[in-house]
Amino acid sequence: MTTESIEELFVxxxxxxxxxxxxxxxxxxxxxxxxxxxxxxxxFSEHRDETEEHVDRLEQVFEQIGEEPQTREEQVVDALISEHEQFAGENEGEVLDRYNIAVGQKTEHYEIAAYGNVTSLAGKLGHDEAADLLEQTLREEEEALEELSQAGEQFDQQIASD
Structure with a gap:
């Protein structure tokens, strides 16, 4: 896979x-x-609704930079989903609950890194409106991670007290 420019890397x-x-x-x-x-x-349900907004926001970003919205397969996400499906098929109860929190955190860390990178590139390339939209999503992903981290801590405390 050859990428010819920073603009192409951004897209x-x-x-x-x-x-x-x-x-x-x-x-x-x-x-x-x-x-x-x-x-x-x-x-998770609330973040699903927020994620639908992220899809819409990305479509706005594509429009702002004059590109047609297209997907490009991301192996990291495919691996996380596949790993989760396998684990969920073999486990249940509080073990699955705690695993779900962890996989949510892993996903948020990935998204934070990815949004951080494209937000920076958007700014450097002069796509200021796109950078603002991407920054908004980045902040929401950071908030989702914080929420999941708190849920994990509460879950762990509850398990410890049982």
Missing amino acids: EGLQELYYTEQQLVDALETLADQTSDETTSQA
């Missing part, structure tokens, strides 16, 4: 995020349905 990053967000809409619904801890399940 490829957007395409990977567009793919990622679309995959995560379904994955977050699965996480919400599988998680028996009501607070965590609700957090």
Whole structure:
């Protein structure tokens, strides 16, 4: 795979995020349905709604830079989803609940890194409006990670006290 310019690298990053967000809409619904801890399940459900907004926002970014919205397969997200499907098929209860929190955190870390990179590139390339939209999503991903981290801590404390 040869990338000829920073602009092309930026567009490829957007395409990977567009793919990622679309995959995560379904994955977050699965996480919400599988998680028996009501607070965590609700957090996954709310982040699913937010992720749908991220898809829409990426479409706006593509429009602003004059590109057609396209996906580019992202192996990291595919691996996380595949790994989760296998684990969920073999486990249940509080073990699955805690695993779901962890996989959510892994995904948020990935998204934060990816959005951080495309946000920086957008700014450097003079796509200021796109950079603002991407920055907004980056902040929301950071908030989602914080929420999941708190849910994990609460879950761990609850397990320790049982």
